[in-house]
Amino acid sequence: MVSRVIPVNPFDLVVFGGTGDLARRKILPGLFRRFCAGQMPQDAQVIGAARSEMDAEGYRQMVRDAIHEFDGRRPEECPELEGFLSRLSYVQVDAQGEGGWQELKELLRKDTVKAFYFSVAPSLFGDIAERLKNNGLAKRDARIVVEKPFGRDLASAQALNKSLAAYFHEDQIYRIDHYLGKETVQNLMAVRFGNMLFEPLWNSQYIDHIQITVAETVSVGGRGGYYDKSGAMRDMVQNHLMQLLCLIAMEPPSKFEPGAVRDEKLKVIRALEPVEPHHIVRGQYDAQGDEGSYRDHAENPRSRTESFVALKCHISNWRWAGTPIYLRTGKRLRARTSEIAVVFKETPHSIFDDDAGRHRNILTIRLQPNEGMELGVTIKEPGPGGMRLVDVPLDMSFSDALGPDAEEVPDAYERLIMDVIRGNQTLFMRGDEVEAAWAWTDPIIEGWEARNDVPKLYDPMSSGPEDSLMLMHRDGRKWREIRP
Incomplete structure (x- = not known):
């Protein structure tokens, strides 16, 4: 190829x-x-x-x-x-x-x-x-x-947009989020809207829930001063994770062109319900050995800034009614990984006995490392002894599927800069989209500040605070393992 x-x-x-x-x-x-x-x-x-x-x-x-x-x-x-x-x-x-x-x-x-x-x-x-x-x-x-950052709240984002709009038209402004330039993110749209196999199933009738995880092994390090004024919610959720949520949940645009794609993304943000306090978990990594805690790195012994956040979100529209979307991101976690997992419902009736177990199909989109997609399917375990079912992956790693050409796939910044030269704004955020994201994010931040919320401590190189596990367990679900 x-x-x-x-x-x-x-x-x-x-x-x-x-x-x-x-x-x-x-x-x-x-x-x-x-x-x-x-x-x-x-x-x-x-x-x-x-x-x-x-x-x-x-x-x-x-x-x-x-x-x-x-x-x-x-x-x-x-x-x-x-x-x-x-x-x-x-x-x-x-x-x-x-x-x-x-x-x-x-x-x-x-x-x-x-x-x-x-x-x-x-x-x-x-x-x-x-x-x-x-x-x-x-x-x-x-x-x-x-x-980014395109402001730190709705008011500052509006002021920033106003200052740029005084000298440039909206179609001249390219707000860059490198996550949208990743090959796998764009392939997400190709998988959804270019294959009859998936789009008919892409709704609450067939999908149990969706998990979006962006985990990092690094600490805030030398960015401690900046990060302590931002936190995971402002630094990651309001932009990167919000963009991934929009692409996974949006309606099919009429055409693959900037206005149509960004219109559908905006509809998703505006349909997001306010997040209940018990559907939010904030965490802060603690010390381990000589590496120091978040507060050590931020040089703020009383910091209440989160280095981890997990949320349970709902979208108020016909496609996603009753299907939660779980977001999770944090520093000093077990492995560096970014993925979207679409977890389908179990079959409505199993013809197999209890020994066959319970099985679900999961479509996993890996953004990093080893970009690619994996679809889990259920088959019979080989060998005699009855009908024993086992889940196996249908794995498409770009490096395997494309061979040597995979090395030629441009990284996010390469692709996005070339899109600027072409005048293609499809993978860039529009001003009203940025403001809508802040309008949803601000009440969450204001809520925990009003409650004097203190982040839960978690061990470095773990999966985050225990409360984030309970966020899923209460619903009879569990996070996909963050694996090195």
Whole structure:
């Protein structure tokens, strides 16, 4: 199987915060991989823009080092590197002043796609947007890319959207969530809407419940100060898990195009019921050995910020009435894994005796690691001795199914940046979608703050607090095991 790479039109991409961690780890190595794949045209231009004092050659050296560090290839394995670096320029820009803007304007060419990536703190979004407008760079065909967090509550999200809307139209704003760029997430839509096998069963009549898990083994580490003001609910649930929930639960859009897809996602968010307090579990990892607890890492001995959260959610519409969706995410858990498990109901009547046991089909979509899908089916256990049933997986790992071409599948940032250049907003969030997500999230956070809720402690490298297990056990269900 040979993957087909479609080149994009010539472009000028300006990366504000071009010397920052995200640019070095993800954006620039991702662009290099697209260059190697032949998708980035030879006359494309990437301009790093930051406050650091540096010339173009110094910037190219920084990018060269970043690619060697984060792309995973040795220098001798990168024959295209010098060609890519020749596409790079740099300008020192003051995001809140006037310095460097004229130089930036002179670097940009006519008759190319122009995209501006805001790889900076959200507090600078409005300042940069204003200066792009004042310097004649916010033309109707320009595009801006903004990273999360898109606010920390509904009021701040509305203010952020308003500040961007003062200078750019909604169809020029690309709010990036890298989870939507994952190959498996997009395959979820292909499985649902491209196969007659699944879509007729995709409702409460046949599905018992859905579990969405995003587990991390890492601590908050050096992000403790930021994370303590955010927590798992703001950092993960309001955006990443919410997007996965929307894709798994939305109605079929009329077409696979930005407006139709995002309309259906918005309907899901607006149909979410308020979450009852007893359907919420918050946790905080405790100390183990010399590694320290969450409070140690946050440098806040009285912190009540959650590093783990689990929720039981309901969607008020005909498709999902009576089918709960369980969300779970946390730091310092047993394994790094992200998956969606669609658990189907048992057969309404079993023709087999009790020895056959109880069995259910489970469709598992693995986002990381080892991206792929697995469908559990029930068969007869081989051998004599009666009808003994056993569950076996029908497993489709991308690395197995696609062979060597699986290595060519672009990562999330590569795909999404190329979508920006194409002008395709399907996998990006719309402003009203972001605000609707905060409108659902805010009352949950306000509720536990009003109750002076204290997170339950849990052991590092576990599955989270015991109360999260009870969240499922009370319903006669159980979480899928987080396995290393």
